[in-house]
Amino acid sequence: MSQNKQFRFSIAGQPLYPHIKLTRETFPRLLATRKIESDNAEYFGPFLTRSTARILIDFLNQTFRLRTCYIEIDGNFEVPCTQYYSKRCVAPCVKSLCGRAEYFEVVELARLFLGNKRKSFESEIISFMGGAAGREDFERALFFRNVYQNVNSFWQDKRRQVWLDDAVDTFILEENSEDIKIFLVTTRRMRMLGSRIFVFDSLSGVPPEQALADVIQQFYRFNTPREIRVSRDFPQRRELSQRLSQMFRRNVKIVVLKENSTTITAIRALGRTQHEDDLKNLSPKKNPSEIQSELKKIFGLKTKPARIEAFDVAHISGNDLAAAVSVWQNGRFIIERYKYRFFEGINELESLHEFTAERFLRKSENLPDLVIIDGGLSHLKAALKGVGNSADRRFIMIAAVKPRGKHSDISHFIMEDGRRIEFDANNEAMRVLQILRDEAHELANSAHRQSRDMGYFYELAAILPSLNENERQMLLVKFGSIKKILEIGEFQLRELFSKEKVVRILLDQKNNREGKSRKIRPPIIPIRYDDPNGDAGDLRPIKAH
Known part of the structure; x- marks a missing residue:
């Protein structure tokens, strides 16, 4: 197909x-x-x-x-x-x-x-x-x-049991003069596993049953359930059943339910109750150009923002700060452009000032059209100080202010001139800014937390830079602790390594005793379990109990 x-x-x-x-x-x-x-x-x-x-x-x-x-x-x-x-x-x-x-x-x-x-x-x-x-x-x-x-x-x-080979998919078609809705509910025995709703504009001269045939043809690309049930018959039903059976090398039935069946009644009720939230959000999502136009209007920008960056700083009691930046460009979150940096001996506002100053010194990198600063007016002023008063600056900065006690929300934005713009959770363009702010916040917090908690694992790399990581791990398994590794003598080392490498290891040990070993900070790399553009941000992993 x-x-x-x-x-x-x-x-x-x-x-x-x-x-x-x-x-x-x-x-x-x-x-x-x-x-x-x-x-x-x-x-x-x-x-x-x-x-x-x-x-x-x-x-x-x-x-x-x-x-x-x-x-x-x-x-x-x-x-x-x-x-x-x-x-x-x-x-x-x-x-x-x-x-x-x-x-x-x-x-x-x-x-x-x-x-x-x-x-x-x-x-x-x-x-x-x-x-x-x-x-x-x-x-x-x-x-x-x-x-x-x-x-x-x-x-x-x-x-x-995450595979759906034994499940049943039921498609219910509803129509009116303006649109066609197809409710899909997946069940296993009497338990509902999931649901989707597809909405289309009615097409003149095209029977609504065609929507059932089209959706089913497109929906099954990698697997099929035990049985597919539909509320109405459609001309290609038997041919489609045969094609799906050939494609997946198993008998795939497409069964027509009776109009007054309890299954249809239950799913229609489900569509009007449990799926009310879905129905409220069925209007097509804005495309990137529409989001950019909306942001231009909200914040009074001269042009539609092609690139937006968000900045945040994480810390505990002002110690060992981590700053991070996330990037959205033309409708996509550009994970490979996310960055972070650690700061010592300065406070949160000073870290934000230095981090933004460092970012905007890189003229070779694409500059944003809009910059989001996580924080209040003082944070916005610190970031503006980092940017300086360049006459050719073409982007604006705004602060995303959290409500008291709700660190994952946004109450309002503050413009450079001090104006306040209320956050609207139902505005898709504003939600993009919230997600981007959350991305920077999560990276900064993750970098800070992992640097604090994982430093022990990098001590041996700092002590024995002459060895590769596999060799260091072998020593740790063999001798049990960093302390014992530091006590290894030349005779024991020659049983494990070449003469040239033993000389380098002994020098590493000497440098460590003299306090000359360089510090290695844990490398924290931005990670992601979901495709950032796959509408799956709610599918972050959870542990089974």
């Missing part, structure tokens, strides 16, 4: 059920998304319920440990980021810890698991375990054994 077909009732770009996207990169990532794009990535799903999908995302990250960062990786990092020590990444950024071939072994296992190909998964992982053991790479063999055990536990837990 070609996805290039021009459907009269298209669902392209509309949010679907949760899916998992395996990116096509040198080192692929797994991301949650509700949108299927033509980007050469692999998609798996859908997965329901929403809570169970979030548990699945956490399980994937903890079990397979594929990277969640947005940086270019070539294996030449000196040390891994904090995700490695949190046991949430295999660290392909450090070649001595995980090379590309090793990484793709894990990618293949994740692919088989998400496709629910249980026999192939078992065969492959047993092969990987045997290969690692044969090379006497017992740590690698243990990793695969743990993956195998975790996956088997997941499959056996009925509460984690």
